[in-house]
Amino acid sequence: MKALIEFVEKKIQPNFEKGGKLHKFHRSFEAFQTFLYVKGDVTRKGSHIRDAIDMKRTMFHVVIALVPALLFGMWNVGLQHYRAIGLEVTFFDQFLFGLIKVLPLVVVSYVVGLAIEFIFAEIRNHEVNEGFLVSGMLIPLIIPVTTPLWMVALATIFAVIIGKEVFGGTGMNILNPALLARAFLFFAYPAYLSGEVWIETSLREGQQLVDGFSGATPLAMLAANETEQLPSIIEMFLGTIPGSVGETSTLAILIGAVILVATGVGSFRIMASVVLGGLFMGGILNIFAVNEFMATPAYYHLVIGGFAFGAVFMATDPVTASQTPTGKYIYGALIGVVAVLIRVVNPAYPEGMMLAILLMNVFAPLIDHYVVEANIKRRLKRLKKAPVKV
Amino acid sequence: MSENTNKPKKEELFSAKNRKLLSNPMGKDNPITVQVLGICSVLAVTVQLRPSLVMALSVAAVMGVSNVVISLLRNTIPQRIRIIVQLTVIASMVILVDQVLKAFFYDISRQLSVFVGLIITNCIIMGRLEAFALSNKPWPSFLDGVGNAAGYGAVLLTVAFFRELLGSGTLFGYQIVPNFIYDMGYVNNGFMILPPMALITVGIIIWVQRHRNPELVDAS
Numbered sequence: 001m002k003a004l005i006e007f008v009e010k011k012i013q014p015n016f017e018k019g020g021k022l023h024k025f026h027r028s029f030e031a032f033q034t035f036l037y038v039k040g041d042v043t044r045k046g047s048h049i050r051d052a053i054d055m056k057r058t059m060f061h062v063v064i065a066l067v068p069a070l071l072f073g074m075w076n077v078g079l080q081h082y083r084a085i086g087l088e089v090t091f092f093d094q095f096l097f098g099l100i101k102v103l104p105l106v107v108v109s110y111v112v113g114l115a116i117e118f119i120f121a122e123i124r125n126h127e128v129n130e131g132f133l134v135s136g137m138l139i140p141l142i143i144p145v146t147t148p149l150w151m152v153a154l155a156t157i158f159a160v161i162i163g164k165e166v167f168g169g170t171g172m173n174i175l176n177p178a179l180l181a182r183a184f185l186f187f188a189y190p191a192y193l194s195g196e197v198w199i200e201t202s203l204r205e206g207q208q209l210v211d212g213f214s215g216a217t218p219l220a221m222l223a224a225n226e227t228e229q230l231p232s233i234i235e236m237f238l239g240t241i242p243g244s245v246g247e248t249s250t251l252a253i254l255i256g257a258v259i260l261v262a263t264g265v266g267s268f269r270i271m272a273s274v275v276l277g278g279l280f281m282g283g284i285l286n287i288f289a290v291n292e293f294m295a296t297p298a299y300y301h302l303v304i305g306g307f308a309f310g311a312v313f314m315a316t317d318p319v320t321a322s323q324t325p326t327g328k329y330i331y332g333a334l335i336g337v338v339a340v341l342i343r344v345v346n347p348a349y350p351e352g353m354m355l356a357i358l359l360m361n362v363f364a365p366l367i368d369h370y371v372v373e374a375n376i377k378r379r380l381k382r383l384k385k386a387p388v389k390v
Numbered sequence: 391m392s393e394n395t396n397k398p399k400k401e402e403l404f405s406a407k408n409r410k411l412l413s414n415p416m417g418k419d420n421p422i423t424v425q426v427l428g429i430c431s432v433l434a435v436t437v438q439l440r441p442s443l444v445m446a447l448s449v450a451a452v453m454g455v456s457n458v459v460i461s462l463l464r465n466t467i468p469q470r471i472r473i474i475v476q477l478t479v480i481a482s483m484v485i486l487v488d489q490v491l492k493a494f495f496y497d498i499s500r501q502l503s504v505f506v507g508l509i510i511t512n513c514i515i516m517g518r519l520e521a522f523a524l525s526n527k528p529w530p531s532f533l534d535g536v537g538n539a540a541g542y543g544a545v546l547l548t549v550a551f552f553r554e555l556l557g558s559g560t561l562f563g564y565q566i567v568p569n570f571i572y573d574m575g576y577v578n579n580g581f582m583i584l585p586p587m588a589l590i591t592v593g594i595i596i597w598v599q600r601h602r603n604p605e606l607v608d609a610s
Contacts, residue, residue: 148575150575150576151577162590166593166597184581187580187581187584188579188580188581188582189577189579189580190580191577192577
C-alpha cells in the first residue's frame with residue numbers, strides 16, 4: 001500500500017504539477033488522488049487539526065446507505081419480471097436478471113455525470129466536486145428500470161448542467177440534481193414514467209405475459225381508484241411491488257435511514273417531519289374522503305411510491321434543504337403535506353413526492369430567512385424587557 | 391461647393407450612428423437577453439417556428455410605425471399625457487395588424503390567439519417609445535424600432551427553432567427528424583413544448599452571449 005502511494009507521488013504526480021507535461025489536467029488528477037487517500041497537505045497557520053471527513057467521505061456514507069435499497073431493487077426487478085411472465089426461478093436468477101438490467105442505468109448515470117463534472121472543473125479551474133457521487137447513484141434508483149439508457153444520459157446532462165453547474169457547482173444548487181433529472185424525464189417522456197410500464201417485460205421466444213397482468217404500480221392503481229388488486233400492506237412495506245428501482249422497499253430504505261442518522265449525515269428532523277406531515281395530510285383527507293384514494297389509510301402513503309425514499313434520501317440533501325433546525329421541521333412537514341396533497345387531489349401527477357420536494361427546495365432559503373428573522377426579533381424583545389444592569 | 395459648406399452637413403441615411411441603431415439591439419443591447427423585456431411572449435408563442443415568425447413580423451410592423459408616429463408627434467404631445475398617447479398609437483397599430491392577420495393568415499391568427507392583442511403590453515415597444523422616439527427624429531426612430539424588433543425576433547426564432555426541432559421533430563411544420571431515428575427508439579421531448587423550457591432556452595442563450603461578451607456580465 002505504502003509503495004503504491006509512493007509510486008503515485010514520485011512517478012505520476014510530477015507530471016501534473018506546475019511545469020509538468022499534464023499540468024492542464026491537474027484538477028482531474030487531484031480528484032482521483034483524493035478519492036484513494038487524503039493528500040499530505042498541512043495548513044500553514046491557524047488550526048492544524050483537519051478532520052478526515054471531507055465532502056468525499058460524507059458523500060460516501062450516503063452511497064453506503066443506498067446499498068440496501070439498490071440490492072433490493074435489483075432483486076425486485078427480477079422478481080417482478082418473472083412474476084409477469086409467470087416463471088418460477090431461483091432467487092439467484094431473479095437477482096441476476098435485475099443486476100443485468102439495473103447496472104447499465106448506474107453506469108450511464110455515473111459516466112455521463114462525472115464526465116460533465118470533470119469538464120466543468122477543467123474549464124472553470126476549480127476542484128472536481130464530489131457531489132455527483134451521490135446524485136449518480138440516486139438517479140438510477142428513482143427511475144423505472146424500463147427507461148431507455150439515452151434518456152437517462154440526457155436527463156443526467158440536463159440535471160448536472162442546468163441544475164448545478166449553472167449555479168456554480170456542488171453546494172450552490174437550488175434544486176436537488178437527482179430529482180431534477182427525474183422531473184425532466186417525467187415531463188419530457190411522460191409515456192415512460194406514467195406508472196404503468198415499470199416492469200421489464202421484453203419477452204424472449206416462447207414467453208408470454210400471465211393472464212390479468214396489469215403491471216401498474218400501487219400508486220397508479222390508487223390514483224385510478226382501483227383498489228381491488230392492491231398488494232397487502234406487508235408486501236408494500238417489504239417492497240415486492242412494481243415501482244422505480246430503489247423506491248419500493250420501505251424496509252431497505254429504513255436501513256439506509258438508520259445508517260444516515262447514525263453517521264450524522266442525514267437530518268433526523270427532516271425525515272421525521274416529512275413522515276408526520278404526510279400522516280397529518282393523509283388524516284385530513286381521510287376525514288373528508290369522497291373517493292377510495294382519499295379514504296386510503298394515511299399510513300399507506302408512507303409505503304407506496306417514492307414517499308419513504310424521498311423522505312430519507314432526497315429531502316435530507318444538505319445543500320437544498322433548510323439549514324436552521326426550526327426551518328428543517330417546517331420544510332419537512334410541508335414536503336409531507338404537499339406530497340400527499342398532490343398525490344390524492346391531482347390525478348395528473350401520481351407521484352407527488354418528487355414535485356413536493358422540488359417545490360420545497362425552492363422555498364427552503366425563504367423558510368431559513370424567516371426563522372433567522374424571528375430569532376432576531378425574539379432576542380431584541382428579550383433585550384428590551386431585561387432590566388438594565390449597570 | 392461653397393453652398394454646401396454653408397449648410398450644416400446633412401446626415402447620411404445609413405451613417406455609422408444609424409447603422410448602430412440597427413445592429414446594437416442584435417447584440418449588446420438585445421431587448422430580451424440583455425434588457426430582459428418581453429419575456430412573456432417568448433414563453434407563449436415559441437412552440438413552433440411559424441407563429442414565432444409571424445409574431446416577430448407583427449412586432450416589427452407595430453414598432454416601426456408607432457416609433458415614427460410618436461417621433462413625428464414628439465413636439466406636440468404634452469408631457470403629462472404622453473403615456474396614454476403612446477398607448478393609443480400602439481393599440482391602433484396592433485388592431486390593424488390583428489385585422490390583417492385575421493384576413494390573410496387565419497390559421498396562424500387562431501394559433502396566436504390573444505397574444506397578438508397582447509403586443510400592446512409588450513414592454514419593449516413602450517420602452518423604445520419612451521427612451522428613443524420621444525427625443526429623436528423620425529428616421530432614426532424608425533431604424534431603432536426595426537432594429538429592436540429584429541433583436542426580439544432573432545431570439546424568438548432561435549428559441550422556436552430548438553423548441554420545435556426537439557419538441558416536435560419538425561421545422562415550419564415539415565418533419566426534420568427522419569423516421570429511422572424514431573424507429574431506433576428516439577422520442578420527441580415533451581418538455582420542450584411546455585413553457586418552462588422556453589425560459590431555460592432563453593437562459594442558455596443569455597449564458598452563451600455573456601460568455602462570448604464578458605462586458606455584459608454585471609459585477610453584482
